[in-house]
Amino acid sequence: MTELTHTDFLDEDPSAGELELEERASLRRVAGLSTELADVTEVEYRQLRLERVVLVGVWTDGTAAQSEASLAELARLAETAGSQVLEGLVQRRVKPDPATYVGSGKVRELSEVVIATGADTVICDGELSPSQLRQLEAKLKVKVIDRTALILDIFAQHARSKEGKAQVELAQLQYLIPRLRGWGESLSRQAGGRAGGATGGVGTRGPGETKLETDRRRINKRVAKLRREIAAMDTIRDTKRGRRLARDVPSVAIVGYTNAGKSSLLNAITGAGVLVEDALFATLDATTRRSATPDGRTYTLTDTVGFVRHLPHQLIDAFRSTLDEAADADLLLHVVDGSDPGPEEQVKAVREVLAEINERRSGPLPPELIVINKADAADELSLVRLRHALPDAVVVSARTGAGVAELVGSLAERLPRPEMTVEALVPYTRGELVARVHADGEVLAEEHLPEGTRLCARVRPDLASALESYVVNGSPA
Incomplete structure (x- = not known):
């Protein structure tokens, strides 16, 4: 029998990202199923009963291809949430119907499709008002949700950290508050005047509180508590960001459409080992890693x-601290999925969200470097078109590593450089200063002499002050 050594176990030790990916892909108990044959029919036995959904969209502007692409994306969102898509319908209208989203005639057609397919949920490709939601459910007799609720549900499934879970819950509650509703007197807790005396007697008369009011009050209390918790987490994040700013370490934020390959690109550049999965919104928690340019400058x-x-406004508000990482960066790496049928639409959507984030802030957004990812999966014609539309973009494949070195070089050129040039002769007893110059500055020339290390480097003002005692030839400049 072969003896297993300690190194054998070390070689097979998976990273945290691999463990999380394995957890998502592993078998999970499905609520509502039973092992007793009496509870299910023969046909249903051994089948996984997912939510069966019908998708419906309203095409108000753009081309037919764009409306179909939007519905196809909704189908991917529904599948990511764990649903089985049965049918997708699009209606051409000038604007959505204010009462039922698709109009009364189309509601009857939609109801027939729901009955014919056996669907139990209808998902609308837009944000429904509370009245639209209520009327559609009343007419279709099945659960109706909109695009916003679907995205919030996916975020709730994928949130891992305490901060991510709190942010998602806050967004869900903000979405829920205007959509609270009750049915009839069964949910009422008010029994004022003679009505109270007739049924409840002593202790039930007077001004009371409906179930709706109780729910709204409790949700508002929970929202206030979540805001306090997130504010405390923001303080920790701001402290870490402040330390980086104090050290003047350049920062780069990777932004882009969901599933464009941002986490894969982070792994390709830094070897971070974060979770990579071919799924929408696989990454919700911001991950920061340290790296260095080819000439030795450190950045995050x-x-x-x-x-x-149409990213829900509630999510932008709840994820404010995470998204501020992008707005505070020195450079944005805007990742575009080169294999997507409509990458130009992705670029437009990302820039709209960035503009919305920047509305609360003063000053312009950081400079942007476009990265066309998944070059190995894109056809050559699409890449040629993208190169023409985005002439300054860098084409890479994070999976194969092609173009990553060129990207790191372009990134280094665009990062801010230290402001001051100094020439100093640092004695060997002050080796920590030489280490700081290598870590935080840009070394232009270095020579080892009997008296110490002679350096010519670009450094920040605080590091130039520390080197002031050893400056030669009248620097800094």
């Missing part, structure tokens, strides 16, 4: 949450 690289068309 942050992977942010992915964007999507």
Whole structure:
């Protein structure tokens, strides 16, 4: 029998990202199923009963291809949430119907499709008002949700950290508050005047509180508590960001459409080992890693949450601290999926979200470097078109590593450089200063002499002050 050594176990030790990916892919108990044959029919036995959904969209502007692409994206979102898509319908209208989203005639057609397919949920490709939601459910007799609720559900499934879970819950509650509703007197807790005396007697008369009011009050209390918790987490994040700013370490934020390959790119550049999965919104928690340019300058690289068309406003508000990482960066790496049928639409959607984030802030957005990813999966014609539309973009494949070295070189050229040039002769007893110059500055020339290390480097003002005692030839400049 072969003896296993300690190194054998070390070689097979998976990273945290691999463990999380394995957890998502592993078998999970499905609520509502039973092992007793009496509870299910023969046909249903051994089948996984997912939510069966019908998709419906309203095409108000753009081309037919764009409306179909939007519905195809909704189908991917539904599948990511764990649903089985049965049918997708699009209606051409000038604007959505204010009462039922698709109009009364189309509601009857939609109801027939729901009955014929056996669907139990209808998902609308837009944000429904509370009245639209209520009327559609009343007419279709099945659960109705909109695009916003679907995205919030996916975020709730994928949130891992305490901060991510709190942010998602806050967004869900903000979405829920205007959509609270009750049915009839069964949910009422008010029994004022003689009505109270007739049924409840002593202790039930007077002004009371409906179930709706109780729910709204409890949700508002929970929202206030979540805001306090997130504010405390923001303080920790701001402290870490402040330390980086104090050291003047350049920062790069990776932004882009969901599933464009941002986490894969972070791994390719830094070897971070974060979770990579071919799924929408696989990354919700910002990950920051340290890296260095080819000439030795240190910078940080942050992977942010992915964007999507019509990203819910509640999410932008709840994920404010995470998204501020992008707005505070020195450079944005805007990742575009080169294999997507409509990459130009992705670029437009990401820039719209960035503009919305920047509305609360003063000053312009950081400079942007476009990265066309998944070059190995894209056809040559699409890449030629993208190169023409985005002439300054860098084409890479994070999976194969092609173009990553060129990207790191372009990134280094665009990062801010230290402001002051100094020439100093540092004695060997002050080796920590030489280490700081290598870590935080840009070494132009270095020579080892009997008296010490002679350096010519670009450094920040605080480091120039520390080197002032050893400056030669009248520097700094």
